[in-house]
Amino acid sequence: MWYTARFLFLLFFMVSQSWKMTLFTCMGLPIIWVIPKLIGQFHQTIAIKVQESLAKANQVATETFSNMKTVRSFANEDGETERYRRQLEDTYSLNKKEAVGYAASTWSNSITTLALKVFILYYGGTLVTRGTVSSGDLVSFILYELQFASAVEGVMRAYPDVRKAIGGSQKIFEYLDRKPQTPPDGTLAPETLQGHIQFKNVRFSYPVTAEENKIVLKDVSLELKPGQTTALVGLNRSGKTTCVKLLERFYQPQAGEIQLDGKPLQSYKDQYLHDKIAVVSQDCVLFGRSVRENIKYGYEDASDEEMHRAAKLASAHDFIMGLPSQYDTDAGEKGGQVAGGQKQRISIARALIRRPKILILDNATSDLDVENEHQVYQALLNQTNRCTVLLISNQMNVVEKANHIVVLSEGVIQEEGSHGELLEKGGLYADMVRKYKMGFQRKEEKRNDAQS
Incomplete structure (x- = not known):
């Protein structure tokens, strides 16, 4: 908003000094704008590829850590490390392309704006020699044009970053725009249910x-x-x-x-x-x-008596009482602290x-x-x-x-x-x-x- 306001006000003052030099300046703007436009599209494409590459790398890491027992039992730690390294290499190569694009964008923006200033000075000098514009107006116009060019450069610098952000968030907007296929929630909630x-x-x-x-x-x-x-x-x-x-x-x-x-x-x-x-x-x-919390999951108001009854029906009460802290024993992440059969009996108690x-x-x-x-x-x-x-x-x-x-x-x-x-x-x-x-x-x- 700041750069847009500066752009409009400076354009007005430039026209008041010399409409010919203002027109000459505006004729050069489309040529200058082509470069950030192309660079912006490049940044958006690279940003999408970087997101996909990072997602693949994260998938490898998540699978490895969540299945560490399988990885170790097959002695494939080095293999998974190599897979992760290859995915990061892809991300790194994309980041290098992005850096090259950024360098090219900065260099081209500076060269084009400098070229515009040189041409304006040359054209303004010819107008002064012809007597169309006074030297004072030329100096005033150049001062305005310098500020105008800085506003244009600011927009040109920001545009590729905006396109990069659009590319990085494209997947998010795809998910937000998806229409759910599930039907709307029903209205029936009868007090008694037969279960037929x-x-x-x-x-x-x-x-x-x-x-x-x-x-x-x-x-x-x-x-x-x-x-x-x-x-x-x-x-x-x-x-x-x-x-x-x-x-x-x-x-x-x-x-x-x-x-x-x-x-x-x-x-x-x-x-x-x-x-x-x-x-x-x-x-x-x-x-x-x-x-205790696992059995009462989603039914926290249940009494301990109800919990014990469900555990006994699931044949889980006896082994739970043999745990270090009985019902207050931590089951561990994903129930890793209890055996497979014990985990199933706790799940049955949670249902009952x-x-x-x-x-x-x-x-x-x-x-x-x-x-x-x-x-x-x-x-x-x-x-x-x-x-x-x-x-x-x-x-x-x-x-x-x-x-x-x-x-x-x-x-x-x-x-x-x-x-x-x-x-x-x-x-x-x-x-x-x-x-x-x-x-x-x-x-x-x-x-x-x-x-x-």
């Missing part, structure tokens, strides 16, 4: 490329009844976890509808929905705080303390031994009369206890029914049970051989 869930011809796909999508669920229709345990089984990539993500409203069905107690799932308030649905996944996450109407267990006991797994599921199945349970597990000895079993294969429901009914059919489920038992027998034989 229905998938009606649900179709969903993940984008693979800009033009191609991978269909995960193909017109899936299933029902989760209140007070019952429904098991969802199938091979990897059959769409089991996708069903969970759709229930949590992390994604929206691309066709069909999911209903809760006869109402569309998206018509419920998001906060209400997540208060009523508790999910325990295989990759459970704990926070760097005490075990909310007394959810819908409980989703997605391979929630994959890190538990057989005895603890049996105790946890025995306690959970005793609670099914209070809520709807969706069970996803590869352990067939757990799945067979469910009231209803749904078999998914390549996004399509192949079979459904009770454990006995599906075994009689002799289809995909019976084949999975047979393979599981064979694998379990091999493990038992190896363990017996090791003991002998």
Whole structure:
């Protein structure tokens, strides 16, 4: 604003001294302005590349530090260091180009403004010799022009920096300008919820490329009844976890509808929905705080009695009481201070303390031994009369206890029914049970051989 005001006022005084020399000066401005214009575009392009290069370097560093155990176990510290060095070399080369551009910009700005001053002096001298302009007016004009040139130089110096800032913030504005595809929050929050869930011809796909999508669920229709345990089984990539993500409203069905107690799932308030649905996944996450705070996460008003009850149901109370500070023991960053099975049991307790109407267990006991797994599921199945349970597990000895079993294969429901009914059919489920038992027998034989 300061340079713009100086520019306008000085231009007015220059016109009052000599309109011819002012016109001559203005004719030279477009030539002078071309250079910072080009340099500004160059700075913007380089700034975008620098941001991308730094992002790649930061990604390497973040991946390395977050997976340090894997890096060390494969003795690849030097390899990761080299990867990071190569990324920084790319950033360094871009910074050198930026520095060359800055030097060229400064040099060219100085040369062009100096050339303009020389030409004005020469042209003003010819006007004085012709008697068109007095020597006093020429001196006054030159003084004004010096200030005018400094204003122009200031704008020319600032312009590339502004373009660089635009380039550096381009990604931010892209994110700000993105329109969310999630539907607006619903309005339903009934006092009582039965927990009756229905998938009606649900179709969903993940984008693979800009033009191609991978269909995960193909017109899936299933029902989760209140007070019952429904098991969802199938091979990897059959769409089991996708069903969970759709229930949590992390994604929206691309066709069909999911209903809760006869109402569309998206018509419920998001906060209400997540208060009523508790999910325990295989990759459970704990926070760097005490075990007490982790169990009461999102439900801080719960009493210690409720916390102990949930921990006992999750078969976690006994090992927690054996920790150095019991429930006040720090779980460590991402739960690093407790074992994998203990982490899963704390996560199950965190879900049960909310007394959810819908409980989703997605391979929630994959890190538990057989005895603890049996105790946890025995306690959970005793609670099914209070809520709807969706069970996803590869352990067939757990799945067979469910009231209803749904078999998914390549996004399509192949079979459904009770454990006995599906075994009689002799289809995909019976084949999975047979393979599981064979694998379990091999493990038992190896363990017996090791003991002998």
